[in-house]
């Protein structure tokens with residue numbers, strides 16, 4: 089099939105950028121969306137035109153690199169599908185396809201469709217971990233965790249950090265991303281120790297990185313390729329409420345934690 | 353406390369709590385207003401004003417709630433706008449609604465309306481000649497009933513009230529369920545029920561409030 093693409097081209101962060109029109113010829117339905125772009129790029133290279141820069145790595149839906157807004161939907165119309173897993177059989181001959189990068193202040197465009205998503209890493213660095221020594225691999229069932237909790241924690245841990253939630257959110261909020269990590273760790277005994285500090289520093293860091301506030305549009309859940317639910321945001325809110333009125337205790341526990349961390 | 357007003361979730365919690373308390377107020381306000389249908393409103397107003405310390409406490413609380421809600425609502429909206437500086441050429445809404453995307457506008461319409469509403473019925477400067485402060489009924493009570501009926505016989509005033517009520521309804525259609533999510537008072541199972549109940553409650557308020565000016569305008573209740 090043949091398609092008309094309108095692709096966002098932007099040389100670098102300072103360039104203003106614009107949509108450019110390209111024709112994609114001889115696309116087969118079993119190609120993935122990224123393979124379709126590969127073909128278009130080969131064409132462009134033959135014509136001595138700069139190929140379209142786009143992010144990708146695993147191409148099997150687990151790394152979260154492929155970040156494109158396709159016809160107004162992050163990762164395209166198909167539910168729970170990353171761009172690399174989106175197949176061309178969902179399009180028909182003659183379709184016009186708009187391809188744009190994630191848009192949010194916290195995600196500056198590096199080039200064309202590639203944005204800098206390291207702001208998400210900084211949210212994790214702020215508190216999305218546990219700081220206790222976990223030692224060697226523990227014996228199975230040495231720490232008992234109710235099945236429901238284990239499953240919910242796994243659901244939250246499915247987040248691949250792709251940033252589609254931010255791209256979809258009218259406020260450019262990363263609340264679903266933060267909520268997935270806060271919930272994942274707060275549901276497991278190893279994570280509960282630092283739960284109070286974690287929810288505070290992660291939401292604080294989110295604002296520092298230039299993400300917006302959550303106003304419960306629920307766009308994020310609909311756009312998430314892993315189907316992370318907004319009920320994790322409600323869980324984050326509950327975790328936050330639990331910390332109210334104990335500011336002093338939280339900061340002193342942070343200091344103590346810093347003391348016990350091994351120095352580099 | 354300081355942490356609460358600085359943090360993202362804290363500000364949202366303030367929006368949710370003030371929003372829900374204002375919702376409670378407008379429920380009781382509607383119940384009070386229905387006394388007009390039984391021609392009790394002048395007596396009802398008299399009883400209410402006999403409890404003047406209570407009236408002033410409620411007024412003070414409402415002004416506080418409204419100010420907090422207004423200030424944080426504007427601040428949150430500005431932060432959110434600046435977090436999304438560039439628009440997409442094409443953007444589909446998957447779950448966001450007209451109501452959810454226009455909270456600041458429906459909110460500001462409510463704020464403007466409240467100002468007018470207070471000037472109209474509390475300070476009574478919109479139609480000074482009909483002010484209940486000047487006119488009394490047969491019992492010698494300030495004649496609110498006639499003031500209200502006179503007001504709503506005017507098509508302009510009627511339209512203004514109805515338009516504002518629609519803004520309030522939209523605000524609550526998104527806001528009520530949203531406040532439960534913000535406070536974490538929901539689960540995957542209860543959220544759809546809460547959302548439906550919120551829409552129903554908003555519509556009941558719309559019908560309840562709109563019925564009074566409409567019934568007067570079409571002449572069922574006469575002065």
Ligand code: HEM
Nearest residue numbers: 303367368371374375425455456459460463527530531534
């Ligand atoms: C002064 C006029 C008002 C303005 C400017 C205003 C503005 C806003 C804004 C911008 C939001 C979204 C906040 C966010 O999600 O971050 C909001 C939420 C809300 N508003 Fe208002 N509003 C006003 C009046 C009211 C009134 C009179 C009520 C109730 C009767 C109300 C009930 C709510 C509720 C329940 C929410 C949801 C809170 C949440 O999402 O947790 N608002 N308002």
Ligand code: FES
Nearest residue numbers: 147151152154172
């Ligand atoms: S390339 Fe890894 S998720 Fe798409």
